[in-house]
Amino acid sequence: MDGDYVIGGSFAIHYYMHTVKHNYTILPEPLRCTGSMDSRELRFARAMTFAVEEINNSTELLPGIKLGYKIYDSCASVPVAAHVAFQLSNGPEPVFYPGENCSQSGMVVAVVGSSGSTPSISVSRIIGSLNIPQVSHFSTCACLSDKQQYPNFFRTIPSDQFQADALAKLVKHFGWTWIGAVRSDSDYGNNGMASFLNAARKEGICVEYSESFYRTNPQSKVQRVANVIRRSTALVVVAFLASGDMKILLEELSLKPSPPRQWIGSESWVTAPEMLSYSFCAGAIGFGIQKSVIPGFRDFLLDLSPTEVALSPLLTEFWEGAFKCRLGKNAAEDDSVCDGTEDIQTLKSPYTDTSYLRISNMVYKAVYAIAHAIHNAVCENRNATIQCDTFTRADSQQILTQLKKVNFSKNGYHVSFDANGDPVALYELVNWQRGESGSMELVTVGHYDASLPVGKEFHISRNVSWMGTRTQVPVSVCTNSCPKGTRKVLQKGKPICCYDCVPCPEGEISNATDSSDCFPCPKEFWPNKERNTCFPKPVEFLSFNEVLGIILATFSVGGASLAIITAAVFLRHRNTPIVRANNSELSFLLLFSLTLCFLCSLTFIGAPSEWSCMLRHTAFGITFVLCISCVLGKTIVVLMAFRATLPGSNVMKWFGPPQQRLTVVFFTFIQVLICTIWLIRSPPFPVKNLTIYKERIILECALGSAVGFWAVLGYIGLLAVFCFVLAILARKLPDNFNEAKLITFSMLIFCAVWITFIPAYVSSPGKFTVAVEIFAILASSFGLILCIFAPKCFIILFKPEKNTKKHLMNK
CATH class of the missing domain: 3.40.50.2300 (Response regulator)
Structure with a gap:
């Protein structure tokens, strides 16, 4: 259709191009389309003609100016699209103008199309050099947004x-x-x-x-x-x-x-x-x-008269294909002839289906965008009336400039272009x-x-139907999600979505599915079995509520009771020869110190605190030194007693009761001094040991100063060795009188226990370190009380006939 301004159109009404055979002896035959017609694309082309006619009938848009159109079939093919571009640029007339100025009478002012990105690229490169704007309804390639390559390209469909x-x-x-x-x-x-x-x-x-x-x-x-x-x-x-x-x-x-x-x-x-x-x-x-509605468009599509159909080769092809008949002159002898009774209203075809107008609306908006650009170039509003210049023709460059600025709404749909020529x-x-x-x-x-x-x-906004008859979202993953407590490890040579699920290392967790890494728990926390949550580590110490603690506490109290009972026996029979002969004062002091030794082991049981940590080590050190000092005093008394029997010897006057008390006080004072220095400089203190066991916390007493701890133990050991040596020297004295052999055995047990204690203490983990220390205290204490006092109690209670001065003095 001719008009004051002609708009070009390019639609892929057919999908194939006839293959041309070149023999290079004759002129190649013209390009033409083949294959079945796409009636949907025909509807797009008809949407363009509808929009042009609607604009021509409008009194608000381009009044007094008539738009025309030239619509071509591009066959969705680059060669045909390029041929269409030249036709739209030059016109179909095979006429040469020898003058300097080329005629632009056949040039369209703008082009709608094409229906594909590749044909649109070809068309844009050809008409772009002539500044002819192109507005596509169906070319979506993002490459067309490049304004350096396609400065004249616009589209109403998103990129x-x-x-x-x-x-x-x-x-x-x-x-x-x-x-x-x-x-x-x-x-x-x-x-x-x-x-x-x-x-x-x-x-x-x-x-x-x-x-x-x-x-x-x-x-x-x-x-x-x-x-x-x-x-x-x-x-x-x-x-x-x-x-x-x-x-x-x-x-x-x-x-x-x-x-x-x-x-x-x-x-x-x-x-x-x-x-x-x-x-x-x-x-x-x-x-x-988006679906859209174009008022009057369906009626336009269905308003096809046989005369109009016969005038258009495309409409003729559509009609004959839809109704399986041939129009007049096209009919052969054996063909069914279209008799005029065909009713397009009953036709079920993409051409007549206007329930989902999507791309058709893109064509409609493209035509209106071009019309608005022309309107803005040649028309202006004067005194509330629109006046258009019908004498001066706007060129394609002006239309291109105005097209960049269009901004309007039609049927409720907004039309505008960004800097790349794309819509929202x-x-x-x-x-x-x-x-x-x-x-x-x-x-x-x-x-x-x-x-x-x-x-x-x-x-x-609503439920989705899935493949087949599924109602649930299908799962499409290379590897199922890694559960919490595991991490992803990529499979060698495969994409990142293909991986193995590996449990988190010890002490680490992952609390999210498909975690790429595991994270360590905080210092005082440990993972659960599933390794997906950190829980506070259980606190462990030697408690009065557990079996080991109860056993040790029982032996401790039992030992103290035994020492008290022994003291009671000695007190009850204090005037008997066997008690009097064994230095009763040192014996009672020894039993008192042994009672304290047994009881001090109780301070090692229970949750450590600042006071209990200081008390347990110092009480243990002082009471044991008091105990060994008493044993040492008894040993010295035995030796001195027999030395005093020699003629002219007055040794006992230098080791009488005052000197014995002073000896005990002196040796004990040295230990008290060591403990005092230890407590002042760097006392023991409670700590949470996190290194022995990774999964639990050990509450224990740190030594503070290791030198102080080993000085206390060393001093006890020194006294014990000294006492042991003296007891060995006195072991051959008459059995009926002295207790040197008993002291020797007790010191032997004492030294053996504490020598064994050192490696056991160093190698025992956690609360067992404390248990080893308590065991050493109890074992050495029981060794002393049993070796020194058990034989005497046995004689006092069960062999009273031997508890006589005569028996003691008998050789």
Whole structure:
């Protein structure tokens, strides 16, 4: 249709180009399209003519100016699209103008199209040098946003960059980390899939395979892609395919049943009504352009008279294909002739289906965007009336400049372009669901708005139907999630989504699924058995409530009681010869010190505190020195007593009772002095030992100064050795009188116990260190009381006849 300003149109009404054979002897035949017609694309072309006629009938937009159009079939092919671009630039007239200025009478002011990214790239490179703006309704390749390469390109459909990001977020939202990818081997598929894979990688999604093909490839290539899908372990397939390519792939997959797959589709095919016939893709989900309503458009589509159909080769082909008849002159003898009774109102076809106007609205908005640009270039508002300059023709450069500024709304849909010529990205999340009749239906289940803040762009508003008959979200992962208490270890040579689940090392936890690392518990905490939570470590010390503590406490109290009973026996028989002969004063002092030795072991049982730590070591050191001092005094008395029997000896006057008391006090005072210095300089203190056992805390007393501790023990050992040596010297004295042999045995036991104690003390872990120390105290104490006092008590209680001066003096 002619007009004051002519708009070009390029639509892929057919999907194949006739293969031209070149023999280089004659002029090649013209390019032409073949194959079946895509009635959906015909509807897009008719949407352009509808919009032009609607604008021409408007009194507000371009009043007094008539728009025309030139619409071509690009066959979804680059050679044909390039040929169309030249026709739109020059006009079809084979006329040469010899003048200096080329005529622009055949040039269109703008172009709507094409229906694919690759043809659009070819058209843009050709008409871009002439500054002819191009507004595409269906070219989504993100590469077309590059204004350095395509300065004249605009589109009313969002860029694939937005769709790729949305698809990656969709896959991540449902927890799919192991997917397959199929794409068209074209600018649309390759660039779109590259954007998706980049976005998916950022979301931690892995791709098992990435295959590409084009509808003109050999059938063997399509079969190979189909077999890869059938053999794959990934249940989710992301298909960035043009609808024509997707149709070929689904045809191939339908020949041989394959395991169910969850299809994720790009808007090119997932909203195409003709695809819904492939029922094995039930549950497919993807993003589509928003549904819309164009008032009067359906009536326009159905208002086709036989005369109008006959004038257009495309409409004729559509009519004959839809009704399976031939129009007049095209009919052969055996063909069914169209008799005029065909009713397009009853036709079930993508051409007449206006229930989901998505891309048709993109065409409609593209035409209106161009019209607004022309309006802004030649019209102005004067005194509330619009006046347009019908004499001066605006060139394509002016239209291009104004197109960048358009900002309007039509039928409630906003139209504007950003600096890259892209609109705001708005998508519907569509799902293939079975209707009540069993047929497949497109159901909108959510929305995506790229203009919203990060994290809020994606919204699902209703239930989604999944592949097959599943009601639950299918799981598509290379490896199942690692539970808490484990960490991921990547499998060598495989993507990051393929890993093994390894339990956390000792002392570490992971409290989240799919944790890439384990974390150590705080110092005083330890993992539970599952290694997913840290609990406070159990505190361990030698307690009065446990069996070992009770046994040691019982022996301690029993030993003290035994010492007290012995003292009572000695006190009751204090005037008997055996008691009088064994230095009763030192004996009672020894029994008193032994009682303290037994009782001081109780300070080692129970939770350590500052006072108990200081008391247990000092009390132990002082009481034992008091005990050994008494034994030493008794030993010296025995030796001196027999030395005093020699003629002229007055030794006993130097070792009488006062000297004995002084000896005990002197030796004990030295230990008291050592303990005092130890407590002042670096006393023992309670600590939490975290090194012996990793899983529990040992409460114990730190020595403070190790020198002080070993000085106390060393002093006790020195006295014990000295006493032992003296007892050995006195061991051959008459048995009936002296107790030198008894002291020798007791010192032998004492020294053996404490010599054994040292390695046992150093090597015993935790509370057993304390138990070893208590055992050494009790063993040495029992050794003393039993060796020194048991024989005497036995004579006093059971052999009183031997408790006489005569018996003691008998040789």
